[in-house]
Structure formats: C-alpha cells, structure tokens
Amino acid sequence: MQAQQPMYISDTNQRLLCTIASTSVFIVSTSIFFDLDGMVVATPIPWNRWGPPNTRIFDHDDERRVHVSGNRVLxxxxxxxxxxxxxxxYMLRMMDFSSLAVTNRRGLGRVVKEPSSVQCSVLGKFEVLTTTLPYVEIVRDRKFGSGQLEDIRLDRDRICVIKDGGYLERDVAGAPQPSRLEVIDI
Incomplete structure (x- = not known):
C-alpha cells in the first residue's frame, strides 16, 4: 500500500490580496478585513495597528513574474x-502564507517569521515599512535564463512555467519557436 499524499487545501478565511506598486509587491492577508473586533467601518485604522502583522512587502521589478493562488505566492x-x-x-520561490502551513510545514521549506523592511515612497516621501506576516518559503533550485522565462502561474498542485522559445530556440528553417508550457508538480 502507498501512503496517500495529503492534498493541499487553501484556507478560505486567509486568502491573499496582491498589489504591485512600482518595484514593490504588497501581500496582504484578507483575514484582517473580517476581524476588526467590532470597530465601526467608517473609523480609520492606522497602518501601524493592522499593517505589519498582516502584510509582507517584497522588492520585485517584473509584475509578470509574480502570481497568487489562494494562500500561496509564486x-x-x-x-x-x-x-x-x-x-x-532566475529561480522560483513559493511562499505559503496559510497559518496551517506555518504551523505544520512537515519539513518543507523554512518558516519565515522575522521582520523584513522595504523603503517605499508614500505620498511623495520615503518611509521604511516593516512587515511581519509569517510564511513558509520553498525555493526551487532550478535556474531559468532571462530569455527562457516568459511568465509563471500557480494552481493548487502545480507551477506552470511559460517558456519563451523566441530568439533562443529556432526550428530547422531558422524560424523562432512558439512559447511552451512546462508543468512542475508541487
């Protein structure tokens, strides 16, 4: 008998909101929007109260190469x-922001709980934003050349890499090859 692999189930109460601004990627846990402890919706809540424990900010310069699915970011x-x-x-990094993944990582990846800081321009002035939303990080050791990697996607069980055949790969007549899809099981 084979041991059955536990299926990944996205925690619907902890989905992610991803916003890309300039060279920063903001990952926000949507659970904060449902857990406001009876506060009046019209009352502004300051960033330093809700932001750092519910957010991670990463530097990133190519929005095509960030993808969110459920609690995971690729x-x-x-x-x-x-x-x-x-x-x-380039290498691929998958981050799982589910509290279940952080608690029960089963030896996969490393748990990141330490704060990270990024300098951002907020309303015309530079500020350092420190965020602490915990996650499990898994880095794939495979490398992709800049001309090979066109786009990435993530679903429940797979990473989909769209590889650019373009100028690097040519057919027998010398014509550029079309993009190809490569699927990597998680």
Whole structure:
C-alpha cells in the first residue's frame, strides 16, 4: 500500500490580496478585513495597528513574474543581481502564507517569521515599512535564463512555467519557436 499524499487545501478565511506598486509587491492577508473586533467601518485604522502583522512587502521589478493562488505566492528572483538583465538567471520561490502551513510545514521549506523592511515612497516621501506576516518559503533550485522565462502561474498542485522559445530556440528553417508550457508538480 502507498501512503496517500495529503492534498493541499487553501484556507478560505486567509486568502491573499496582491498589489504591485512600482518595484514593490504588497501581500496582504484578507483575514484582517473580517476581524476588526467590532470597530465601526467608517473609523480609520492606522497602518501601524493592522499593517505589519498582516502584510509582507517584497522588492520585485517584473509584475509578470509574480502570481497568487489562494494562500500561496509564486515569485521569481535573480540568482546574481550583478549580472546584466539579458544574461540573468532566475529561480522560483513559493511562499505559503496559510497559518496551517506555518504551523505544520512537515519539513518543507523554512518558516519565515522575522521582520523584513522595504523603503517605499508614500505620498511623495520615503518611509521604511516593516512587515511581519509569517510564511513558509520553498525555493526551487532550478535556474531559468532571462530569455527562457516568459511568465509563471500557480494552481493548487502545480507551477506552470511559460517558456519563451523566441530568439533562443529556432526550428530547422531558422524560424523562432512558439512559447511552451512546462508543468512542475508541487
């Protein structure tokens, strides 16, 4: 008998909202919108009260290479940022923000609870925003060249990588190849 792999189930009470502004990606747990402790909706709640424990902010320069599905975020990151963007290699990082994943990670990835800070322009002035929403991070060790990776998607069980055949791969007659889909099981 084979042991059955536990199926990933997204926690519907802890979905994510993803907003990309300039070179920053804001990940906000939507649970904060449903747990306001009886506060009047019209009462403004200051950022320092709700923001840091319910948010993570990451630097990122390519919005096509960030994808959210349920409690998970898939993001590319450069292997070596000192290389020019035409020769850069990327790796994939999946982050699971579910409280169940943080509590029961079963040896997969690393739990990130330490604060992270990003400098952002807020209403014309620069501020350092520190965020602490915990998550489990899994980094795939496979590398993709900058000309290979066109887009990424994530669903319950798979990472879908859209690879650009374009100028790197040509057919026998020398014509560019169409984009291809590669599926990676999680």
């Amino acid at each position: 993001q590319t990151f450069p292997v070596d940022s000192s290389v020019d963007r035409y020769h850069m290699e």
